Amino acid sequence: MTSQTWNAASYQENAGFVPILGGPVLELLGEVAGQDVLDLGCGDGVLTERLQAAGARVMGVDASAEMVAAARKRGVPAEQMDGQDLRFDARFDAVFSNAALHWMRDQDAVLQGVFRALRPGGRLVCEMGGQGNVAAEVVALHQAAAEFGLDGAALHPWRFPSPQEQGDRLAAIGFTVQRMELIPRPTPLPTGMYGWLITFAGPYTRHLPVERQEPFLRRVEAMLAPALRDQQGNWTADYVRLRFVAERP
Template sequence: MTGSKDHPQAWHPDSYQKNAGFVAALGVPVLDLLAPQAHEDILDLGCGDGVLTEALVRRCRSVTGIDASPEQIEGARSKGLDAHVMDGQAIQLNGKYDAVFSNAALHWMVDADAVIHGVRGVLKPGGRFVGEFGGHGNVHHIRTALERALDDRGFNGASFNPWFFPSVEEYEARLKSAGFLVDTIQLIDRPTELPGDVTGWLATFAESYLDALPAGERDDYIADVRAMLEPVLKRPDGQWFADYVRLRFAAHLPEEV
């Protein structure tokens, strides 16, 4: 995972597991869509701390994980995984893979065409590209509140958005332009229960917005964002959720490329 070039996102494995452990659990259907085979070599693009990578290892011949975060890669390596610090927008690998898998990472890589062309470059003929990430409308309420609270403080809040949330039509066109044949692609509305208060989610994922402010002003900013979100993302029983919309896809290269 990474963030935008202007507003990079740092990753802290302990915080990630505490506030976003649901990400790997919700990635199991994407693994099933990939349908890894025992003879296959697979690249896990944006592997994070390797929780899903471990599941892949049990189902195929070999798995290589890459992620832009040194801290997350350290966590993956602590699990005994073959994992490397690498920007998914500049993939440089010598091997050729049967498939590239990615879960909850591609929306952090804003140069989508660089990612797709990099994936194509490491796939064997007929190789698959399967993934899920934030799609059009993902965290709409959260992003709106984050940007409005910065606007209220004299910033252009939208300029701190670190994410790429494409429509089906846009991402399908990008895949086809790179020579992929698209097998399936869809948007999935998935309101997702959070393990605690929404402030934990904000601390984990909204660093690019927080970095706009001096450290002493961030608590008040978070409080304002929380107040905006409470009427729409907090249920009467006190449960918070994130307004997720995911884009799930499977594509492959022709046998002869």
């Protein structure tokens, strides 16, 4: 399976805003008490725990063993599983996913698995990176990759679909799309661009020897400063979210 390497402590420190900003997506789920809900790409389980507190029978799945362990530590049931190879059949009333789907390269496989996992009448409520998400970071990462002898395009780990593309994909699988929005969301970075890169740029840095990793990230940071750092030294990332709700008829 596709596994993911994440550091739960670094995620909490540098990206604790991710589940916090996922709150409005949770609300889109509506009533969950007594329902079976899958949290796809649950990470360390912050939002899974909230679903459980709201009375859902939850299950979290994530490709990272460390994130699954962190979620279990919170007291939510979680399993290591590739979202591109979900192994559930008509088991859930809802599938929820925040900030995870764009890490899965084969979107068709993910959404087909979600369709199978839902009971008829079940809903998918998702927020992920959408078209244009972290565009400046992607360009800088690819420029730095070229300078450090890496093929940025080949390493690019994310899929940031447009509303049209994701809507067509969902419809082709058989979903009824109830809502689809692209939401620009400039996002302050609590630990700056370097902290963000430490947490999210692993798919690039892991191909460099350890001693070249910091120079690589500093080069990316320097390229981004004129665009994303203000005069006080605060960083804001150019997040764009794709938020959608779709039902299995």
